[in-house]
Structure formats: C-alpha cells, structure tokens
Amino acid sequence: xxxxxxxxxxxxxxxxxxxxxxxxxxxxxxxxxxxxxxxxxxxxxxxxxxxxxxxxxxxxxxxxxxxxxxxxxxxxxxxxxxxxxxxxxxxxxxxxxxxxxxxxxxxxxxxxxxxxxxxxxxxxxxxxxxxxxxxxxxxxxxxxxxxxxxxxxxxxxxxxxxxxxxxxxxxxxxxxxxxxxxxxxxxxxxx
Amino acid sequence: xxxxxxxxxxxxxxxxxxxxxxxxxxxxxxxxxxxxxxxxxxxxxxxxxxxxxxxxxxxxxxxxxxxxxxxxxxxxxxxxxxxxxxxxxxxxxxxxxxxxxxxxxxxxxxxxxxxxxxxxxxxxxxx
Numbered sequence: 001x002x003x004x005x006x007x008x009x010x011x012x013x014x015x016x017x018x019x020x021x022x023x024x025x026x027x028x029x030x031x032x033x034x035x036x037x038x039x040x041x042x043x044x045x046x047x048x049x050x051x052x053x054x055x056x057x058x059x060x061x062x063x064x065x066x067x068x069x070x071x072x073x074x075x076x077x078x079x080x081x082x083x084x085x086x087x088x089x090x091x092x093x094x095x096x097x098x099x100x101x102x103x104x105x106x107x108x109x110x111x112x113x114x115x116x117x118x119x120x121x122x123x124x125x126x127x128x129x130x131x132x133x134x135x136x137x138x139x140x141x142x143x144x145x146x147x148x149x150x151x152x153x154x155x156x157x158x159x160x161x162x163x164x165x166x167x168x169x170x171x172x173x174x175x176x177x178x179x180x181x182x183x184x185x186x187x188x189x190x191x
Numbered sequence: 192x193x194x195x196x197x198x199x200x201x202x203x204x205x206x207x208x209x210x211x212x213x214x215x216x217x218x219x220x221x222x223x224x225x226x227x228x229x230x231x232x233x234x235x236x237x238x239x240x241x242x243x244x245x246x247x248x249x250x251x252x253x254x255x256x257x258x259x260x261x262x263x264x265x266x267x268x269x270x271x272x273x274x275x276x277x278x279x280x281x282x283x284x285x286x287x288x289x290x291x292x293x294x295x296x297x298x299x300x301x302x303x304x305x306x307x308x309x310x311x312x313x314x315x316x317x318x
Contacts, residue, residue, distance in 0.1 A: 038224075039202050039222055039223065040201075040202070042222055043201045043202055043220075043222070046256075060291035061291045061292075061293065063291075064291045064292045064293075064294070065293070065294060068256060068292070068294045068295075071257075072259060075222070075258040075259070128301075131301070132301065132304065135259075135262065135266055135301070135305070136266065151259065153259045154258075154259050157259050160297075161294050
C-alpha cells in the first residue's frame with residue numbers, strides 16, 4: 001500500500017524517488033549525474049567530490065587518484081553535439097569505480113571496442129609509450145588520435161591512472177545511436 | 192620585455208611571465224573550454240621571449256589538476272623552453288606535486304622523458 005500525506009494523488013515523479021534511492025544504495029552508487037557536461041559543470045562536480053572525499057576519511061592517495069580519474073572521465077563526457085552524459089561513482093569495500101556514459105554513433109562502436117580492447121592488453125610500459133606517442137606527435141603516430149569523437153589519449157590516460165583494465169558497454173538505441181559506457185576502477189590498496 | 196599576467200579562474204591557471212623580476216609561474220587548475228585559445232597568447236609570448244631570454248629562466252609549474260587537452264599544450268610550452276635551452280641559455284623547470292598525487296608526479300616524469308630539458312620534480316611543502 002502506498003501512503004501519502006495528501007488526499008490528492010501524489011505526483012508521478014514521487015514514485016521514482018524511492019526506486020532510485022534503492023537502486024543507488026543496492027549498487028553502492030555514491031554519486032550520480034545525468035545531463036550536459038560543460039567545463040563549468042566539471043568544476044562544480046569536482047568541487048563537490050573534493051568536499052565529500054575530504055570529509056570521508058579516505059586515504060589521500062586514493063582520493064587524489066579518484067579525483068584525477070574523474071577529471072578525465074568528465075572530459076570524455078563533454079560533447080556539445082550529442083547532449084547529455086551520465087556519470088556514476090560507486091564505492092565498494094575494496095574499490096571505487098567511475099563510469100561515464102554518452103551517446104555515440106553506432107558506426108563507431110566496432111572501432112571503439114577494438115581500441116579499448118587493445119588498450120586493455122598493453123603492459124604498463126607499452127601504455128606509457130603509446131601515451132607518449134600521442135602526446136608528442138599525434139599525427140605521426142600509428143595510433144588514431146580519436147575514435148568515435150572520443151580522444152584516444154583520454155582512454156590511455158584513464159587506463160594509466162587506474163592501473164586496471166577498462167570495462168565498457170555499448171547499448172544500441174536505434175540504427176544511428178548507441179550508448180557507450182566506460183568504467184575505470186581504482187583499487188583501495190592501489191600501489 | 193613586457194610581462195604577461197593572467198589571473199586564475201576556476202577553470203584556468205594563474206600565469207605570471209615576468210622577466211624583469213625573474214618570475215615564470217603557472218599555478219592552479221587547467222581545464223579551459225578552449226585549451227588552444229587559452230595557451231595561444233602564452234606560446235606567442237614565449238616565442239618573443241626566446242629572441243632575447245634572460246641568462247637563467249626558471250619556470251615553476253604548481254598545478255592542482257588538468258586534463259589531457261591541457262597536458263598537450265603544456266608539452267608545447269615546454270618544447271619552447273627546450274628550444275631556448277638548446278640555443279645555449281640556462282633553463283630550469285620545477286614541477287611541483289602533492290606527495291599524495293602520484294599522477295601529477297608521473298606527468299612530470301613523462302615530460303622529463305619526452306624532453307631534453309632539466310625538469311626537477313619537487314614535493315609541495317604543505318602549509
């Protein structure tokens with residue numbers, strides 16, 4: 001039975017509040033954002049995260065790493081042409097995850113998947129070398145500078161910072177658009 | 192040569208390039224909306240400075256955080272300093288990082304590896 005303090009039927013939006021709260025709690029989601037990602041908003045989100053982390057008692061090295069991964073993840077979510085993106089931060093007993101999701105063209109799914117698979121196979125040294133190549137001379141490198149409007153160097157940067165494989169998911173929305181989610185992990189015992 | 196001073200914003204670093212007082216500093220955050228546009232006048236300033244640099248140029252980077260778009264521009268900036276150094280002028284770079292920020296330290300190491308330029312990595316003194 002649904003209890004309401006009003007004699008009138010409650011707003012339909014209220015029915016979403018508890019399931020959303022429950023979903024966040026059950027999945028250890030400590031921060032969620034959905035909407036356009038602009039540089040101003042990135043600063044606001046980072047300030048909020050910084051505030052929450054500073055009062056959380058989390059190890060400063062882990063907090064800093066989580067923060068740095070969020071900086072790059074948010075940059076990946078910036079896309080003025082395709083509108084909204086979704087950012088999720090999960091806090092599990094042994095790790096944090098930062099996921100960024102945004103729409104991409106379906107034609108780009110294959111290339112992007114292959115690129116992330118390739119990045120996940122690189123050793124730390126090869127990752128560093130690939131990052132250096134793109135940083136120093138992107139046009140002469142045999143690594144593409146971007147895949148599906150996603151800067152390759154950002155993906156390499158996330159892989160280096162997290163020191164873990166990057167997880168991803170593509171959901172086909174229609175024949176033109178797919179939703180791309182990329183997750184970076186930060187182990188709490190990171191060394 | 193006239194100094195270039197850019198005040199920091201919540202998205203861009205404070206920049207002081209002041210040869211008269213021997214101060215060359217970048218501090219704060221760097222996630223500008225238009226990274227190329229922000230760094231362009233700094234590149235132009237260094238291109239003019241390179242024609243008649245001080246005997247010793249000591250540049251300090253004390254950045255809080257930045258994205259990869261900015262890191263490319265910082266590399267371009269350091270390449271200009273490398274050219275001044277290669278022309279026989281003394282150039283030193285100090286790259287400050289928080290002792291808990293291994294990514295900022297690693298970025299400094301990246302620049303050390305990519306450039307023929309004396310870059311000293313230095314832990315920030317906590318106030």
